[in-house]
Amino acid sequence: MNTIEKQCPITANHIKVALVGQPNVGKSMLINSVSNAHLHVGNFSGVTVDKTEVLFDYKKYHFTVVDLPGTYAFTDYTIEERVTHDYLCAEDYDIIINVVDSTNLEKNLQLTSELLTMSKKVIIALNMSDEAEKENIIIDAEYMSELIGVPCIKVSAATKMGIANLIDAVVMKHESSKNRPKLVFSEPVEEEIAQIVWYLDKHKFQSENSYRNIAINLLKNNKRTYEELHDEPIWTELQPILIEASKHIELHHDSDDVKEAFAEEYASFNRGVVAEVVKQESVKEKKTLTEKIDNILIHPIFGIPIFLFFMWALFQLTFEIGAIPMDYIDSFFIWLGDTIGATIANDDIRSMIVDGVIAGVGAVVLFVPNIIILFIGIALLESTGYMSRVAFLLDGFFHKFGLHGQSFIPLVTGFGCSIPAYMSARILKNDRDRLLTLFIIGFMSCGARLPVYVLFAGAFFSPDMAGNILFFIYVSGAMLGLIAAKVLKLTAFKGVDEPFVMEMPKYRLPSVKLIWHTVLTKTMMYLKKAGTFIAGAAMLVWFLSNYPHNLTLQQEYASKIEMAVSESEKMHLQNKLDEALLEQSYLGSIGKFSEPIFEPLGFDWKMSVALQTGLAAKEVVVSTLGVLYALGSDVDQESNSLVTAISENISFASAIAFIVVIMIYLPCLAASIVFTREAGHIKYFFYLFFFTSVTAYVMAFIAYHITLLIV
Amino acid sequence: MKTLKDCEKACRVKVLKLNTKGDLKQRLISFGIMKEAILEVLEHAPAKSTIEVKIGKMRIALRAQEAQLIEVEKI
Numbered sequence: 001m002n003t004i005e006k007q008c009p010i011t012a013n014h015i016k017v018a019l020v021g022q023p024n025v026g027k028s029m030l031i032n033s034v035s036n037a038h039l040h041v042g043n044f045s046g047v048t049v050d051k052t053e054v055l056f057d058y059k060k061y062h063f064t065v066v067d068l069p070g071t072y073a074f075t076d077y078t079i080e081e082r083v084t085h086d087y088l089c090a091e092d093y094d095i096i097i098n099v100v101d102s103t104n105l106e107k108n109l110q111l112t113s114e115l116l117t118m119s120k121k122v123i124i125a126l127n128m129s130d131e132a133e134k135e136n137i138i139i140d141a142e143y144m145s146e147l148i149g150v151p152c153i154k155v156s157a158a159t160k161m162g163i164a165n166l167i168d169a170v171v172m173k174h175e176s177s178k179n180r181p182k183l184v185f186s187e188p189v190e191e192e193i194a195q196i197v198w199y200l201d202k203h204k205f206q207s208e209n210s211y212r213n214i215a216i217n218l219l220k221n222n223k224r225t226y227e228e229l230h231d232e233p234i235w236t237e238l239q240p241i242l243i244e245a246s247k248h249i250e251l252h253h254d255s256d257d258v259k260e261a262f263a264e265e266y267a268s269f270n271r272g273v274v275a276e277v278v279k280q281e282s283v284k285e286k287k288t289l290t291e292k293i294d295n296i297l298i299h300p301i302f303g304i305p306i307f308l309f310f311m312w313a314l315f316q317l318t319f320e321i322g323a324i325p326m327d328y329i330d331s332f333f334i335w336l337g338d339t340i341g342a343t344i345a346n347d348d349i350r351s352m353i354v355d356g357v358i359a360g361v362g363a364v365v366l367f368v369p370n371i372i373i374l375f376i377g378i379a380l381l382e383s384t385g386y387m388s389r390v391a392f393l394l395d396g397f398f399h400k401f402g403l404h405g406q407s408f409i410p411l412v413t414g415f416g417c418s419i420p421a422y423m424s425a426r427i428l429k430n431d432r433d434r435l436l437t438l439f440i441i442g443f444m445s446c447g448a449r450l451p452v453y454v455l456f457a458g459a460f461f462s463p464d465m466a467g468n469i470l471f472f473i474y475v476s477g478a479m480l481g482l483i484a485a486k487v488l489k490l491t492a493f494k495g496v497d498e499p500f501v502m503e504m505p506k507y508r509l510p511s512v513k514l515i516w517h518t519v520l521t522k523t524m525m526y527l528k529k530a531g532t533f534i535a536g537a538a539m540l541v542w543f544l545s546n547y548p549h550n551l552t553l554q555q556e557y558a559s560k561i562e563m564a565v566s567e568s569e570k571m572h573l574q575n576k577l578d579e580a581l582l583e584q585s586y587l588g589s590i591g592k593f594s595e596p597i598f599e600p601l602g603f604d605w606k607m608s609v610a611l612q613t614g615l616a617a618k619e620v621v622v623s624t625l626g627v628l629y630a631l632g633s634d635v636d637q638e639s640n641s642l643v644t645a646i647s648e649n650i651s652f653a654s655a656i657a658f659i660v661v662i663m664i665y666l667p668c669l670a671a672s673i674v675f676t677r678e679a680g681h682i683k684y685f686f687y688l689f690f691f692t693s694v695t696a697y698v699m700a701f702i703a704y705h706i707t708l709l710i711v
Numbered sequence: 712m713k714t715l716k717d718c719e720k721a722c723r724v725k726v727l728k729l730n731t732k733g734d735l736k737q738r739l740i741s742f743g744i745m746k747e748a749i750l751e752v753l754e755h756a757p758a759k760s761t762i763e764v765k766i767g768k769m770r771i772a773l774r775a776q777e778a779q780l781i782e783v784e785k786i
């Protein structure tokens with residue numbers, strides 16, 4: 001759970017607000033617009049999967065707003081819905097803001113009706129008013145407040161319209177008494193309610209909730225209300241009344257399911273409300289814009305090729321545009337190293353700063369432009385509404401591999417970073433589907449692996465091919481993931497298929513500001529990691545690769561170098577010395593020790609070490625290579641860029657095998673921790689470790705030998 | 712008996728019955744797919760494995776298997 005801290009005077013009044021609503025109605029965006037928070041916003045159901053508290057001050061009040069995952073009905077169908085359900089039932093809060101989508105009121109009010117039977121103060125925020133206006137939907141908010149008995153405020157999270165009114169209304173409601181919602185049911189149901197109310201009244205039953213609400217909840221088979229009353233003395237008499245009442249209602253609705261009966265009751269009430277308060281000036285076009293776009297984008301034949309084209313274009317851009325500032329960043333860090341190096345007298349410290357920290361961090365920062373473009377691509381996919389379309393297109397295909405169509409959402413998130421991807425797997429209802437998805441998220445190469453790919457693609461392929469190679473790497477990673485899913489589905493996660501029912505949001509043109517914030521937040525996180533974790537790791541790698549000092553070796557070479565006649569011979573000897581020193585360092589010993597394991601894949605000890613340090617974070621692979629090749633083989637000062645060093649020191653086949661391992665093996669430490677938490681047991685981590693390591697090893701072995709044969 | 716699965720693109724139908732129980736039924740109902748609801752088939756995914764329907768102003772994707780559980784009549 002994230003908390004955004006803000007100081008507040010102790011004297012201020014506290015109001016705790018829970019934001020509840022169906023998915024994708026703009027709850028998170030509404031919080032962003034009332035505070036200065038930057039909660040994740042996206043145009044698909046299930047963006048928010050965990051509760052998040054945001055604090056802010058307004059006038060003399062101190063607010064705590066809780067963003068909850070969207071929920072279609074007041075149930076616990078998926079984990080994220082359970083978060084909301086449990087929060088509303090068990091936690092302490094003062095008031096509910098029920099956020100609804102003004103352009104789709106009838107459906108949204110279904111949840112509202114359920115909220116109104118809780119003993120809580122409720123305010124309705126009619127969000128997306130700007131969109132409603134564009135669609136010529138006019139809502140009479142005052143009349144609506146009167147009809148339902150709950151304040152209804154028009155707002156727009158996007159244009160910040162009505163936000164102040166909303167907060168004022170919250171304050172006012174907070175000061176005043178509970179609302180008496182005016183939910184009206186059909187006559188037979190009202191009769192049953194009246195009877196139970198009469199009964200409760202007769203026995204002067206003590207309760208916080210109104211008798212009417214208790215009666216409704218009992219008739220609806222609400223578990224909690226049942227539990228509460230179950231131990232009361234009146235229960236024995238109440239139970240037969242309830243059974244009788246349920247029978248009547250079921251009979252009336254010609255259904256054997258009270259929940260369904262109540263859904264119908266709510267629906268007809270809401271239809272009535274909407275008919276009264278909503279005026280749609282019908283300039284009725286036959287097709288909405290969304291449907292027109294969908295005609296192309298989810299076309300049964302062209303849909304998937306179009307998606308593949310978008311992906312290809314994204315990676316093309318990632319490489320092409322990302323390469324432009326690379327030289328500048330590279331020369332900046334060389335300049336930085338030289339400048340700072342010149343001010344440090346002590347050899348060891350200078351080497352640690354220049355060859356360790358600056359080389360390591362520089363190697364990672366070099367790829368920021370690529371990362372930014374990838375993040376922009378993902379942000380567009382998330383915020384336009386295209387995400388759900390691709391899930392729709394690929395569901396049939398995914399299904400063949402034993403995956404759920406909605407797995408697509410965590411999987412795509414995985415291209416950015418595995419951590420939020422593991423979290424968003426919560427949108428999958430079934431534990432088996434969720435675990436399966438968790439296991440293959442790692443196959444979707446995350447942003448941190450991009451640097452490794454760009455580095456190797458740049459080192460071994462011509463610039464106009466590199467983008468295609470990048471695309472190919474990502475697609476083959478995803479394909480491997482699908483195959484892995486199939487294998488797991490047939491072995492570890494056998495079971496029946498879960499239903500796939502998903503809402504397709506309307507297309508929205510994301511604001512530049514939204515994209516900017518999303519990308520900025522993620523990029524800053526990447527840079528912060530480079531400046532802290534990666535810098536620390538680079539320092540450690542530097543230390544391990546410089547110590548212990550070996551004086552005899554140094555003296556031996558020193559005398560040799562002195563005796564050397566030509567400059568080039570001196571240079572050559574110096575390089576040999578560096579290499580020898582590196583090999584007998586701690587890191588060299590580790591590398592040498594593990595070399596036999598990686599030998600069959602064609603890795604030298606430096607690559608082996610880089611893979612091992614990469615278990616901490618994938619960026620460390622690059623920074624380690626940066627440090628190791630900066631120390632070892634400064635062949636000539638002209639071309640000390642890492643790309644050149646890589647292409648000179650690593651064979652093509654080894655490089656391919658290396659990429660394959662990076663594609664498949666365990667994600668970083670932080671992601672592994674989140675994985676374990678989400679999977680629910682440490683044993684799953686060991687399964688994952690075993691599964692990915694073996695797969696990575698086998699695949700890399702095959703790739704290495706095939707490449708050797710071909711080239 | 713005609714189910715949603717058998718419907719062609721652009722066909723409009725009324726829901727007669729949901730032949731399912733438990734969670735899936737709850738979910739369908741919370742989407743508004745219940746007795747008397749009017750649905751319109753918007754699109755089929757490749758191989759008709761998944762279909763997109765419109766209910767009210769909402770678009771919903773569901774698999775053929777699920778669509779098969781929704782009994783409908785053409786209007």
Ligand SMILES: Nc1nc2c(ncn2[C@@H]2O[C@H](COP(=O)(O)OP(=O)(O)OP(=O)(O)O)[C@@H](O)[C@H]2O)c(=O)[nH]1
Pocket residue numbers: 021022023024025026027028029030040041042043044045046047048049068069070071127128129130131155156157158159383508
């Ligand atoms: N035009 C317009 N778009 C909005 C408004 N509020 C939200 N949106 C868009 O609606 C989409 C959903 O917003 P979110 O804030 O992620 O919705 P949410 O309710 O938090 O969704 P979940 O976390 O999935 O439950 C985003 O694409 C927003 O840009 C609004 O007032 N006007």
Ligand SMILES: [Mg+2]
Pocket residue numbers: 027028029040041047048067068069070
């Ligand atoms: Mg949200």
